[in-house]
Amino acid sequence: MGKNKRSKAYYIQSAKRQKKLESVLGQEMTGFLCTCNDNERDCVREAYNILNEFADQLYGKEEFADEQQQETSNGKDLKHIDLEKTDKTKEEGDAEHDDSETKQENEVKTDSGDPPENQKSLGPAIDNAGDSDEEESLDIEAAVKANVLELQKKNEEKHKHQRRFQQVQCGAKNCVFIRTTLKDPVPLSVAIMDDIIQNQKQRTKRLLRMIPVQKTCKAFADDIVKAVEKLSKSYFENESKTFYINIRIRNNTSLQRESLTTSFIKIIQDANSDNTPELNTPEVVLNIDVIKNVCYLGFIPEYLTKYAKYNLVALANKKKEENLTEAKTCKDMVGKDDTDHSEEQDLKTEKTLQDTLNINYSIPCVKMECKEPEISSDDDRWSQQLIAIDDIRRRYS
Structure with a gap:
């Protein structure tokens, strides 16, 4: 076993080749083109999660063929073929043994001097028996080849089994x-x-x-x-x-x-x-x-x-974006209404002021005649001034 055992590197390289063949992008494919930002591994993981979740809801769960069952079934088929081969080889060996015994008996009879019975008629029978053995062997080989081809197809299907994603x-x-x-x-x-x-x-x-x-x-x-x-x-x-x-x-x-x-x-x-x-x-x-x-x-x-x-x-x-846009539009509308309202108020105040001015301008101007007090002499003037000064002192004292 140690001499015939392959190295670990062989299996690693074969796995890489298989993975490379499976990951080749070809024609007539359907799928999903995903874009990300510098994290392709995380992108692939998220895509698998979301796709498998909704695909199970729409199309049902993905069915897998049990690899162990396939291997056991393939092993049973191989054992069955080997058993058939051994049985058929035994039958062929027994037939050859019987033919050799008959030939020896005929040779003994000829040596003893007794003529062989129906020696001429046995010739074509022996030829027919040889032809039938050849046909049986051909049928056996064809059956074995057909079984081998079926097994190869099953193995190819197993290796070419594609996941849903x-x-x-x-x-x-x-x-x-x-x-x-x-x-x-x-x-x-x-x-x-x-x-x-x-x-x-x-x-x-x-x-x-x-x-x-x-x-x-x-x-x-x-x-x-x-x-x-x-x-x-x-x-x-x-x-x-x-x-x-x-x-x-x-x-x-x-x-x-x-x-x-x-x-x-x-x-x-x-x-x-x-x-x-x-x-x-x-x-x-x-x-x-x-x-x-x-x-x-x-x-x-x-x-x-x-x-x-x-x-x-x-x-x-x-x-969220729609709500933000709606809020902005409402705010703009409210601001516009406020500005319109303020402009209207300004116009009203200007109008009222203009009306008041017009009213004041319309009032007739009345001339008031102010008569100055008559002062007769200088003494009277001084006396009046002293009186006014006394009044001022009284107020502020």
Whole structure:
């Protein structure tokens, strides 16, 4: 055992290869494109928690195949095959032993001089027996191969078993793609955001946006146009809507935004002639994110209106912001009313003053005739002055 045992490094490298194969981003994938701020590990953890919670509510709990049961069943199948092989080899050995005994008996008879009975007729029978043994051996080999292929398929399915949500490297900083086995990720994201709006509870700290992706393709203009054609035909088949096109390109310089937008508008209008572009309040947004050599596509409802660009943190504080804006508007209105009231009061006071002035101006001026006292002589003047001085002394003494 010690000689045939593999080293620990072999198993570590095989696990890394398997993980790398599982984390390769390919085409025709659905999932969620998540953005964060410098903490991708925490972002992935929060995304797993919130996605698994609401997916269990909508679609039920995720079912796992018990690995031990699979291993035991595979071991039983292998043991069964080995037993069949041993039984069949025993049967073949017994048949060969019987054939050798008959040959020895015939040889003994020929040596003793007795002619072998029906020697000519036994020849073709022996040939037929050899052919039947060959056919049986071929059937056995075919059955063994079929069983081995079945076991290989089961093992491949076990190794290729995908979780409902699995992180995939997308090749851009602060961007994480989580693939899913769900056909359409939009209902799940809508349920998450409706719950956040209703309860006004912040569910994530590092995870900022979680945009559903309905399809992935290569980041070439022809491939993107073909993917948008397929999605638009299936999406606008029954009803028409107002739409808006949102394109973001990261780590890629081979695509031109203007040419893509014109081609996408034409495709969407060809899918349904009643579709009209809208810039302010569109019903649906065609969201296109290009990261390196992969394009993420999806038709997202109420992207600019209700769900605040699918920002989970902003949705949790949406009502608070609305209340603040309402309070500011009310304050502004009250201040405006006060200023209007003060202006009215100033006008009233000015009017009253003007009226009073007009009244005073209208009063006729009456001339009062003041007669000076007649003084006859100087003695009288001095006497009057002395009297006035005495009065003053009396008052202030």
